[in-house]
Amino acid sequence: MEYELRAEYAEGAPPGSVGSRIGLWHMTGAGERVSLCGRRLDPAAWTQPPTAWGTPASDPFCPECGVKYLRMGVG
Numbered sequence: 001m002e003y004e005l006r007a008e009y010a011e012g013a014p015p016g017s018v019g020s021r022i023g024l025w026h027m028t029g030a031g032e033r034v035s036l037c038g039r040r041l042d043p044a045a046w047t048q049p050p051t052a053w054g055t056p057a058s059d060p061f062c063p064e065c066g067v068k069y070l071r072m073g074v075g
Contacts, residue, residue: 002030003074005048005058006041015044022046025058027065037064050074 009015010023025048026035033041039062052058053069 003027003050003069004030005050005052005061006033006035007046008035008039008041008062009045015042015046022060024060024062025052026062027053027069035062035065036068037062 004027005025006028007015007022008024008026010021026037026039026041027050028035028041033043035041048057053061053066
């Protein structure tokens with residue numbers, strides 16, 4: 001399965017809105033809207049490749065997604 005990081009925006013701001021900023025990055029299946037932790041994310045949210053996980057580009061990252069990703073033996 002392919003994965004990607006998908007943004008959850010702080011304070012519920014929609015993607016592309018003025019002042020929107022990343023609240024957390026989550027791990028999802030590529031093209032999926034539901035993260036490994038079960039959160040539904042906006043389909044228009046910014047994404048990054050899974051190689052960004054563990055780098056400053058993915059900070060702050062959802063701890064629950066990180067644990068599940070590691071347990072899957074992928075990360």
